[in-house]
Amino acid sequence: MFYEYGELSYSYLALAMAGSTLGFLLFNIHPAKIFMGDIGSMLLGVFMAVLAIKLSNLEPLRLGLIPIRHPASLSMAILIIPIMDMLTVIVIRLYLRLSPFNADKRHTHHRLLGLGLSQHGVTLSLLLFNAFMVLMALLMGGLDSWLCASILVALSILFQVILIWVYLRKVNANSEKEIA
Known part of the structure; x- marks a missing residue:
């Protein structure tokens, strides 16, 4: 896409990031032979943020x-999962009067795993949701950019609320079975 804009340096950065990530994923498919650590994921996040901006x-x-029609909404749609995951976890931790910096299992992928999905199922679910959000951003090109962004945020919040609701129902149902 950056190539179409004549932004060759960003095109090369995007291609390098995509190529290195795909190369990494070949060795990270279950059973994983390598693991991306904090530095690798932070570097990937910085590159994604630079490209999105x-x-x-x-x-x-x-x-x-x-x-x-709305490049900003498209950027938001591409990054909606990590953004909403981070915001959801921070809000829940603050609501529970916990530090937003402590690790826990309240992230989106943990909830999907808790619902019984496999690692591949979680990956596929998040990939499909992300593709859906990008498609929505493209299809809403006729709308005002703020309305497009608002709809994307609303859909993402709806996804998180439904996921948390279904997850908590399952956890509560399992708790009642253990008590009985």
Whole structure:
């Protein structure tokens, strides 16, 4: 996409990031032979943030048959899972009067695992949700950019609320079985 804008340095950065991530994933599929640590994931996050910020500041464009009318909403849709996961976990921890910096198992992927999904199932679920959000951002090109972004946030909050509700129902049902 950056290539279409004439932003070659960002194109190379995006290609390098995609290539290295795909190369890493080949060795990280279960059973994993290597593991990405904190530094690797932080570096990947920085690159994604840089690319998202740059994309957000570009003008609307037609990419083949696909019109990119709201680049900022597209950036948000691409990064919606880690952003909403982080915000959800922080809000829940603060609500429970816990430090937002302490580790726990309240993240989206932990809840999906708790619902009985396998690692591959969790990955596929998050991938499909992310693809859905990107598709929504592209399809809402005729709307005002703020409305498009608001709908994306609302859909993401709805996803988190439903996930937490289903997860807590399962946890409560399992607790009642153990008591009985």
